[in-house]
Amino acid sequence: MSSNAIQAKAVVCRELNAPVSVETVSVGPPRAGEVTVRMAAVGVCHSDLSGINGTIAFPLPVVLGHEGAGVVEAVGAGVVGLEVGDHVISSFVNMCGRCRYCQGGKPHLCEQAAKSGFTLPDGSTRVTDAAGQSLSLFSGCGVMAEVSTLHADNLVKIDRAMPLDRAALIGCGVMTGVGAAVNTARVQPGSVAVVFGCGGVGLSAIQGCRIAGAAMIVGVDTQDQKLAWAQDMGATHVLNGARQDNIVKALRTLTGGGADYAFDCVGIGTLTAQAFGVLRRGGTAVVVGLAPPSDMVSLRMASFIFEEKTLTGSYYGSTRPRLDFPRLIALYRQRKLLLDELITRRYTIDQAQEAFDDLVAGRNARGVIVFDEVLRAAGGK
Numbered sequence: 001m002s003s004n005a006i007q008a009k010a011v012v013c014r015e016l017n018a019p020v021s022v023e024t025v026s027v028g029p030p031r032a033g034e035v036t037v038r039m040a041a042v043g044v045c046h047s048d049l050s051g052i053n054g055t056i057a058f059p060l061p062v063v064l065g066h067e068g069a070g071v072v073e074a075v076g077a078g079v080v081g082l083e084v085g086d087h088v089i090s091s092f093v094n095m096c097g098r099c100r101y102c103q104g105g106k107p108h109l110c111e112q113a114a115k116s117g118f119t120l121p122d123g124s125t126r127v128t129d130a131a132g133q134s135l136s137l138f139s140g141c142g143v144m145a146e147v148s149t150l151h152a153d154n155l156v157k158i159d160r161a162m163p164l165d166r167a168a169l170i171g172c173g174v175m176t177g178v179g180a181a182v183n184t185a186r187v188q189p190g191s192v193a194v195v196f197g198c199g200g201v202g203l204s205a206i207q208g209c210r211i212a213g214a215a216m217i218v219g220v221d222t223q224d225q226k227l228a229w230a231q232d233m234g235a236t237h238v239l240n241g242a243r244q245d246n247i248v249k250a251l252r253t254l255t256g257g258g259a260d261y262a263f264d265c266v267g268i269g270t271l272t273a274q275a276f277g278v279l280r281r282g283g284t285a286v287v288v289g290l291a292p293p294s295d296m297v298s299l300r301m302a303s304f305i306f307e308e309k310t311l312t313g314s315y316y317g318s319t320r321p322r323l324d325f326p327r328l329i330a331l332y333r334q335r336k337l338l339l340d341e342l343i344t345r346r347y348t349i350d351q352a353q354e355a356f357d358d359l360v361a362g363r364n365a366r367g368v369i370v371f372d373e374v375l376r377a378a379g380g381k
């Protein structure tokens, strides 16, 4: 490890279904094309939990975190457009800008991203533990740490006036949810939408539907507190799925014949089937939640033909980060995108396990780990 490596605390998953460990790691300086970021805040996303419980397979040990914002600390050779002191949001899909997907306007499907799911694009990482062992990076980010060295293609520069704890949420949950509605489904004004699952992602999908002008937005969850938050975010109606014998029938009745759009923001095959089931003719169901690899969905084939229904997935809200992140910040400033209200609780990095326990228990709209000192220095509240 280079002599100018930085010692920093990081949240590491060493063993599946075991508590995370908060440890001091050594973060190496950026090589060509890379950037070291002093993190200000990182959201606690269900996908991090999916790394801990094995739904998403990462080589362990892995530094968690893929929803972060911070301040550039050092810039490697050849990096264009980022300087020390710049404020950035992490983007959990590495985007090369050159492949057929990037060139085709779908950079979230970039070929380079497949090579950097748990490392930097060159196949290595800059972070080692106290014993000198190299650690993987969650989605090429590993930003649940005081300091992280990422590839420049995983960073988006933002306006310094944007508070970094709220900016962090744009890095995953908010972009994923809003983008599923606005970019993937292209929700139309006056339409009817149903959102299954009102966690950080689903609440953002509700906001995306509201921003796109949906006339009726139904939030479905199994916890009443989530439904109250859904209403705060723009749901015009809510239903507790745990109290319904036949949720599809209830939703078809409530919507007066079915929804134009339905979003599975939980990630369960049976819920995806329900989302497909509540669609009216010509409707679109969007799978946003990530199910375990073994989960399957069974659908009536004829519905694709006679009702011309669409079923699609949405990865990262079909984002083009350098276009979408600044747009989301602009919507936040206009009070059209609510971010302050999404943060239920802030944690220190030492409270990381508590943050995951709260996520499992469903206590938060979003929990955020905040690195106080940096946030103060950066001018955030």
Ligand SMILES: NC(=O)c1ccc[n+]([C@@H]2O[C@H](COP(=O)([O-])OP(=O)(O)OC[C@H]3O[C@@H](n4cnc5c(N)ncnc54)[C@H](O)[C@@H]3O)[C@@H](O)[C@H]2O)c1
Pocket (backbone or CB within 6 Å): 044, 045, 046, 047, 050, 172, 173, 176, 196, 197, 198, 199, 200, 201, 202, 220, 221, 222, 223, 226, 241, 265, 266, 267, 268, 271, 287, 288, 289, 290, 291, 314, 315, 316, 317, 359, 362, 365
């Ligand atoms: N598509 C993507 O690119 C992408 C990006 C980020 C997260 N995700 C996935 O999105 C999902 C949601 O993430 P999150 O951070 O919002 O999680 P979360 O845990 O905050 O929210 C999940 C919500 O679903 C609710 N729920 C659980 N079972 C339900 C059921 N049967 N019916 C209705 N509601 C139910 C929970 O009460 C909770 O409110 C996860 O699977 C996550 O991995 C996908």
Ligand SMILES: [Zn+2]
Pocket (backbone or CB within 6 Å): 095, 096, 097, 098, 099, 100, 101, 102, 103, 107, 109, 110, 111, 112
């Ligand atoms: Zn690409």
Ligand SMILES: [Zn+2]
Pocket (backbone or CB within 6 Å): 045, 046, 047, 048, 066, 067, 172, 173
């Ligand atoms: Zn996420």
